[in-house]
Amino acid sequence: MVVTLRDVARAAGVSPATASRALSAPDLVAPARREHVQQVARELGYRPNRAARELITGRTGNLCLVVPDLENPFFAAVAKGVQARARALGFALLVADAEEDPRLESELVGHLGAQVDGVILCSPRMTDVELDRLGRDVLDDDVPLLLVNRLHAGLPSVVIDNADGIRQAVTHLYALGHRRIGYAGGPVGSWSDAQRRRGLEHASHGLRSIDVVDLGHFPPLFGGGVAAGDLVAASGVTAVLAHNDLLALGILSRLRARGVRVPEDVSVVGYDDIPAATLVSPTLTTVTVPLARLGRAAVDLLIEAGSVPTATESALTSAERARHTAPATALGSDRENAGPPSVLIGVELVVRASTGVASAQSSAAGG
Amino acid sequence: MVVTLRDVARAAGVSPATASRALSAPDLVAPARREHVQQVARELGYRPNRAARELITGRTGNLCLVVPDLENPFFAAVAKGVQARARALGFALLVADAEEDPRLESELVGHLGAQVDGVILCSPRMTDVELDRLGRDVLDDDVPLLLVNRLHAGLPSVVIDNADGIRQAVTHLYALGHRRIGYAGGPVGSWSDAQRRRGLEHASHGLRSIDVVDLGHFPPLFGGGVAAGDLVAASGVTAVLAHNDLLALGILSRLRARGVRVPEDVSVVGYDDIPAATLVSPTLTTVTVPLARLGRAAVDLLIEAGSVPTATESALTSAERARHTAPATALGSDRENAGPPSVLIGVELVVRASTGVASAQSSAAGG
DNA sequence: TTGTATGCGTTATCAC
């Protein structure tokens, strides 16, 4: 049978109120009684009923993560970090896969938002208008919403340092002698792609006689890279920067199929450093994004910015929290800024085998 | 402010009981009133409070999935299928990553099992004893537990047809002229690895002058394959069967690094057909496992076997369910068998570029 | 068919 708090109270010879306090507000009860009640609860195998607690406190002990695609290694890594951090703080995690459909994303946030203490949303392509609506109408006021890799007025977020990653990549290619560099972008409407394009423009401004070729927008997947590969070959660039690793891997594959050698003829740089980047040959030079840390930072910020009380059960020590949170940089934390805080996640170029010195001939333009 | 059922009742001019019935047991209320109440509820933006409902019905509307590693593409694919199916049936999904730690798996099942209507567990390496304990002591009697890719007395499960996949692979290699075939196994204690070894033995019994070389047990990851690759080269086999794709990819990588050509010198076959199998060069011949379907079947079986009532909100039509469930084969469904049902997921060898005709010389034994 | 009344298990509000 199921053991209720009343059972514990009766067995311990105290009132239900005291039993409740002994377990969830220990400071309020005399040490002797407290220990006794806890002991009895343990012996009886008491497990608090979450529904009853939620009904009165309004808190669920659950967080929610919405991603476009769980099978995409980028989001899988984020999910892993979010899940780990949520659990460490005593939260369970509801995960929803939006199947790359922004409309479904909104719906999921609406449905799941009603039964959690906070929502983390990875939605690269949702419109700003829709995002506004989400924050305003869809969610209860006390359910904070946090964005991953996207800034939006009024919402806290955790973002990758897109511009700096691009800068590092461009600098690397320039140092190798590349002067004509292609950029294979992500989807139209992708916030991070816009950031990266801006970073690219900015970085190239500082370099002499560099020529940046915009190859267009592609689905940020392997298949998109296959299409992009042909444009790379046709464009006469000696190096290409891809919006992300999956795209870069597609480019790699297509170039190989066409007999274009990497890195001898063309150098390729990715972004994200997903596990597959080291599985291929040549291994992929890319920008490492600490995705697990990003996930952890997202949970931490959601808790703080939304002033979500941590589930008491297994909260970390403050030292542990500090250790995790330290590496990230707070944005807009100056006191003038009244908006919600954002955290910037630093990135680092990792040079592997897909980049090399620029070839003398004008790359693989012809057939 | 939050709209409660009483508000709806008042606005509709009916009692709370009628309002409740109009929304969650429509048949019990007169058509006219029913429509009216539903209309009013819609206008007021009424959202039932899940905690209150759970407190009285005992059902949460949540399912739970525990996997060893969310970043592993195998489990990511399963998670995606499970999530999609759960949502279609009106359930939300709690996802937990056990970090490859069987002890943590138990703990998670215990913690999360208390707040869900059913648990799906992917636990290749948990001991049978621990599994018994889970089913007996840890979970409430009315919270069904389902196993993925593992059979266990007393528990329903969804399993891959391991033996048949191996049989198809061996047959393929034999037809290509391979007579000395290595097997790079998964971890000791892995249920599916035991199955595959058994299947291997059985399949090879039927073939003349075939020689199966057991290369040992490896972590079912890329790194494990790197180690296995050296044994492949040293063993004098002309083909190797890997426990799974990640292992196979590691072998591929190591062989390439050592100058052993695939498939000219050695053929390699994987298992699972994860996305990366087509990203590498040569592309990997492997056994396709319909992981998304597996995930869906897991949810369906959990609901049926555990007699979990589907969340009413967005249940599929029976036609839709049949369409999904049909391809899987029911095991032990004969009426003699009193145990919980299991579903067998069929698999299919997909031949790609990593397998070819056996080389004349005794493979790449030397340096 | 509908309304009234009760209780699910817990925490919060008071008195004491």
Add this chain to the structure above:
DNA sequence: GTGATAACGCATACAA
């Protein structure tokens, strides 16, 4: 510091 008691929002037994 402790105990009685009232909610929380809903579903349901029972009465009408």
